[in-house]
Amino acid sequence: MLMKKLLSAFVASVALIGSASGMEVPKKDGNDWFRKTAKTAVYQLNKAAETYTPGMNPRSVNPDGTVRLAPLRDWTTGFFAGSLWYGYELSGDKKLQSEAKRFTLALDSIQYIKDTHDLGFMLYCAYGNAFRITGDKIYLKPLENGAANLYARFNKKVGAIRSWDFGHWQFPVIIDNLMNLEYLYWAGKEFNKPQYAEAAKTHAITTMKNHFRKDYSSYHVISYDTLSGKVLQRETHQGLTNESAWARGQAWGLYGYTMSYKDTGDKKFIAHAEHIAAFIMNHPAMPADKIPLWDFDVHNRDRSPRDASAAAVIASALLDLSTQVKDGQKYFKYAEDILKSLSSDEYLAKPGENHFFILKHSVGALLYNSEIDTPLNYADYYFLEALKRYAEIKKIDLKTINPN
Ligand code: GLY
Numbered sequence: 241m242l243m244k245k246l247l248s249a250f251v252a253s254v255a256l257i258g259s260a261s262g263m264e265v266p267k268k269d270g271n272d273w274f275r276k277t278a279k280t281a282v283y284q285l286n287k288a289a290e291t292y293t294p295g296m297n298p299r300s301v302n303p304d305g306t307v308r309l310a311p312l313r314d315w316t317t318g319f320f321a322g323s324l325w326y327g328y329e330l331s332g333d334k335k336l337q338s339e340a341k342r343f344t345l346a347l348d349s350i351q352y353i354k355d356t357h358d359l360g361f362m363l364y365c366a367y368g369n370a371f372r373i374t375g376d377k378i379y380l381k382p383l384e385n386g387a388a389n390l391y392a393r394f395n396k397k398v399g400a401i402r403s404w405d406f407g408h409w410q411f412p413v414i415i416d417n418l419m420n421l422e423y424l425y426w427a428g429k430e431f432n433k434p435q436y437a438e439a440a441k442t443h444a445i446t447t448m449k450n451h452f453r454k455d456y457s458s459y460h461v462i463s464y465d466t467l468s469g470k471v472l473q474r475e476t477h478q479g480l481t482n483e484s485a486w487a488r489g490q491a492w493g494l495y496g497y498t499m500s501y502k503d504t505g506d507k508k509f510i511a512h513a514e515h516i517a518a519f520i521m522n523h524p525a526m527p528a529d530k531i532p533l534w535d536f537d538v539h540n541r542d543r544s545p546r547d548a549s550a551a552a553v554i555a556s557a558l559l560d561l562s563t564q565v566k567d568g569q570k571y572f573k574y575a576e577d578i579l580k581s582l583s584s585d586e587y588l589a590k591p592g593e594n595h596f597f598i599l600k601h602s603v604g605a606l607l608y609n610s611e612i613d614t615p616l617n618y619a620d621y622y623f624l625e626a627l628k629r630y631a632e633i634k635k636i637d638l639k640t641i642n643p644n
Contacts, residue, residue: 271636277583278330278627278641280591281598281620285327286643288320288596289339294346297321298595300604300614307595310617312350315358319621321347322365323598325373326624330631331641344370344379351385355405359390360420365621368423380430387427387436390420394439398464399446401439409463410472415451415489418444418496425503437503444500448512450474451493456515457485457536458493478605484537488603490520491553498561513561520554521574529581530574534603545612548587549602549619551578556626559633572633579626589615599623 292298292309297320299310310317324340327333344366353359363386371379393402395411403414421440428437450471451458460476479486497513500506520526525536531551538544558575562568582588587599594600597615604611631638 273583282327282331282641283591284596284598285324285336291596294343298617300611300616301595315361316617318362318366319617322369323621323624325369326628329628333642333644335644348382351382354389357393357401357403357417357420359386360423364423384431391436391439397466397469400443411464411466413462415458415460416492419492422499441504456519458489460486460489480535480537484535486535487532487547487550491550495553495557498557510564530578531581534606545603546601547603548599549616552619552622552626555579556622559626559629582623
């Protein structure tokens with residue numbers, strides 16, 4: 241009895257000393273892994289913001305160990321600024337907020353780009369988050385101009401937004417293009433242009449009809465005839481074969497239909513998202529840690545690289561999906577498993593390492609010998625978004641995350 245009393249007095253005094261001296265008292269709520277990951281992410285983001293230059297954002301790591309930087313026209317250019325905004329939301333760190341603003345405003349000229357569909361990634365991830373978080377109107381003009389340029393790529397006959405202006409296709413639409421719809425749904429409301437949201441919804445319906453196979457896996461590229469609106473080709477660009485299930489493509493699809501349901505309330509989109517989720521979650525090639533191989537149809541599963549970026553997008557989408565349906569717990573649990581895997585030493589960088597990227601082990605375009613088993617700025621962006629969604633759902637106290 242005396243021993244027990246002495247022990248609890250000792251524990252109480254350690255806790256007191258800990259809190260009085262500002263030392264962190266470990267919380268016993270099962271979320272320590274989350275706090276450790278969030279702190280690492282916030283540390284990396286602060287260091288990256290000190291290291292890199294606005295307008296030349298870190299994209300990935302080259303095989304020779306140097307950092308590949310993304311100039312303004314690069315499709316990934318908005319992710320770093322967007323990551324800084326999520327880092328700020330996760331921590332309340334004012335330094336990250338001002339870095340986020342600095343890196344966002346450097347992207348100003350993207351609003352005039354007309355020859356790609358990637359304007360959603362490039363502008364909305366940066367300026368969209370900036371406006372959502374701060375409400376500051378300085379972010380609105382680039383968003384307004386960029387949305388007009390994205391909408392201008394919508395073809396009524398095809399019922400879709402044109403993805404690329406390069407390549408051998410007449411009118412290519414890639415599965416990734418679903419990710420740009422969120423921008424148009426939002427811009428339609430913000431700028432009183434209902435035609436933007438209408439075009440986004442039509443694009444989602446056309447894609448649902450033509451990009452998906454019977455098992456709800458998706459093709460990467462569909463090319464259309466602009467006179468008849470008919471499908472000309474079904475191909476891949478970054479997957480293993482035309483008929484394979486490229487991992488990130490499946491992730492974009494899942495995210496795209498979950499978000500399209502949220503933005504339109506159209507039930508066929510949520511049903512479609514659940515079918516895609518089932519394809520991913522039940523796939524026999526999914527490894528035990530739930531970080532997919534770069535393509536679900538690779539032949540040698542043991543020797544093929546994983547794609548942490550696909551995992552991060554899947555986790556973020558599943559967390560969103562878990563809040564949109566009645567039996568969302570299975571999606572939440574799967575996303576949680578992914579986030580815990582990505583938070584392990586295998587995937588999460590050690591503070592100060594990995595050129596200040598947060599995650600390791602993603603794949604850009606394997607068959608082009610480009611960005612194989614490397615950090616990628618969009619893996620970090622969707623990981624941070626997933627962490628933020630996870631914290632919101634679990635109501636995790638984020639007060640201890642801020643280092644400044
Ligand atoms: N949007 C290009 C990619 O996912 O790699």
